[in-house]
Amino acid sequence: MALSREQIAMRVAQEFKDGDYVNLGIGIPTLAASYVPDDISVMLQSENGLLGMGAYPTDDAVDADMINAGKETVTAITGASIFNSAESFAMIRGGHVDFTVLGAFEVDVNGNIASWMIPGKLIKGMGGAMDLVAGAKNIIVTMTHTDKHGNSKLLDACTLPLTGVNCITRIITDLAVLEVKDGAFVLRECAPGVTPDEVKQKTKGALIIPDEVTEMQF
Amino acid sequence: MSGFNKVVTSYEEAMRGLENGMTIIAGGFGLCGIPEGLINQIKTMGTKQLMVVSNNCGVDGFGLGLLLEDKQIKKMVSSYVGENALFEQQLLNGELEVELTPQGTLAEKMRAGGAGIPAFYTATGYGTPVGEGKEVKTFNGRPYILEESITGDFAIVKAWKVDTYGNCVYRHTAQNFNPMAATAGKITVVEAEEIVEAGQLSPSEIHTPGIYVNRVIKGSFEKRIERRVTAKEA
Numbered sequence: 001m002a003l004s005r006e007q008i009a010m011r012v013a014q015e016f017k018d019g020d021y022v023n024l025g026i027g028i029p030t031l032a033a034s035y036v037p038d039d040i041s042v043m044l045q046s047e048n049g050l051l052g053m054g055a056y057p058t059d060d061a062v063d064a065d066m067i068n069a070g071k072e073t074v075t076a077i078t079g080a081s082i083f084n085s086a087e088s089f090a091m092i093r094g095g096h097v098d099f100t101v102l103g104a105f106e107v108d109v110n111g112n113i114a115s116w117m118i119p120g121k122l123i124k125g126m127g128g129a130m131d132l133v134a135g136a137k138n139i140i141v142t143m144t145h146t147d148k149h150g151n152s153k154l155l156d157a158c159t160l161p162l163t164g165v166n167c168i169t170r171i172i173t174d175l176a177v178l179e180v181k182d183g184a185f186v187l188r189e190c191a192p193g194v195t196p197d198e199v200k201q202k203t204k205g206a207l208i209i210p211d212e213v214t215e216m217q218f
Numbered sequence: 219m220s221g222f223n224k225v226v227t228s229y230e231e232a233m234r235g236l237e238n239g240m241t242i243i244a245g246g247f248g249l250c251g252i253p254e255g256l257i258n259q260i261k262t263m264g265t266k267q268l269m270v271v272s273n274n275c276g277v278d279g280f281g282l283g284l285l286l287e288d289k290q291i292k293k294m295v296s297s298y299v300g301e302n303a304l305f306e307q308q309l310l311n312g313e314l315e316v317e318l319t320p321q322g323t324l325a326e327k328m329r330a331g332g333a334g335i336p337a338f339y340t341a342t343g344y345g346t347p348v349g350e351g352k353e354v355k356t357f358n359g360r361p362y363i364l365e366e367s368i369t370g371d372f373a374i375v376k377a378w379k380v381d382t383y384g385n386c387v388y389r390h391t392a393q394n395f396n397p398m399a400a401t402a403g404k405i406t407v408v409e410a411e412e413i414v415e416a417g418q419l420s421p422s423e424i425h426t427p428g429i430y431v432n433r434v435i436k437g438s439f440e441k442r443i444e445r446r447v448t449a450k451e452a
């Protein structure tokens with residue numbers, strides 16, 4: 001069965017290692033922060049200039065000068081630091097952030113990602129997404145495997161304007177964990193109750209199914 | 219020593235010299251850390267055909283969104299816009315032009331502009347619509363695009379504390395683009411919550427040295443919150 005948003009977030013959180021600096025995009029990626037295992041610590045980077053983002057504030061601790069990249073009020077954890085936007089993107093573009101997790105409309109077999117613009121609809125902007133995909137050491141894309149019409153989001157070539165090229169190596173969907181390698185998607189894990197055949201049917205881009213495909217563990 | 223005193227006492231004085239068609243670089247991220255009174259003054263002046271370089275364009279009726287009401291902005295250079303209906307309307311009508319710029323590239327364009335670096339190479343945007351028409355150069359096997367820096371006729375900056383010499387300290391994430399904006403204006407105007415005498419800020423805590431700053435004014439700030447989110451009570 002397809003995973004819920006929370007389950008995708010739980011699976012994403014399993015990727016983190018103790019001591020990782022992580023930037024989480026809006027949506028499912030942000031949910032992953034709630035599922036970081038108790039025995040490890042990760043530090044969240046918010047690209048408006050905060051390393052060590054904490055929980056939302058209590059009512060009496062709301063501070064207009066403390067927001068995250070989604071413009072929501074937040075707090076800072078012990079050991080946090082605050083800096084300007086150029087410094088923030090030096091961390092990102094200089095490859096100092098260990099993990100970036102973000103959503104996408106489409107990903108293709110060459111690791112290209114489209115996530116910011118649908119022609120014909122109002123374009124609001126890319127924010128920091130292009131910097132993040134160009135700079136982070138490891139990028140994980142989280143998305144549903146297909147759109148609401150059942151069309152695959154994993155393609156041989158993205159059809160929408162790109163956010164970045166040759167930058168995606170790992171994708172976690174509601175059906176599977178896949179790697180992008182040598183011009184193909186490689187199936188690594190299936191969601192419980194999902195078969196490699198179902199993943200193949202719903203993956204439009206070239207898909208390699210190795211002998212060993214494990215079931216996701218939670 | 220009075221030559222270093224940057225304090226002005228009226229908003230008219232703070233924005234004197236702003237003319238139609240000029241470029242303004244503005245600090246702020248969303249509504250956080252924006253020079254509210256300086257924006258209000260630009261609205262009062264009614265200056266038109268402005269190019270505004272800012273990560274965002276405020277919201278309806280607040281921040282830079284105010285300058286849309288009388289169509290004062292001709293072009294925005296931003297990474298993320300469209301939080302307001304008026305913006306969307308003017309964009310669709312063709313009354314407003316937008317140059318969408320990746321957030322890190324925008325910060326670097328200001329930083330480099332202020333530092334006298336006319337352009338720089340970055341991997342950000344290569345192979346995307348942002349990279350179209352830009353020079354590509356390969357370093358260590360990876361392609362980069364050439365991005366040109368930005369300077370402004372004016373920079374408008376919001377600080378927490380500033381001393382009379384223009385040395386600035388920002389508070390929390392209200393820092394954001396303000397330090398870069400401060401370096402990139404021919405005339406840099408700082409609106410601060412508090413003005414203190416030179417010497418009252420520790421030299422080690424200064425974020426923006428006063429050399430970049432031309433005018434300083436004490437403001438009063440509403441500090442509107444765009445998305446107030448609180449922890450659920452346990």
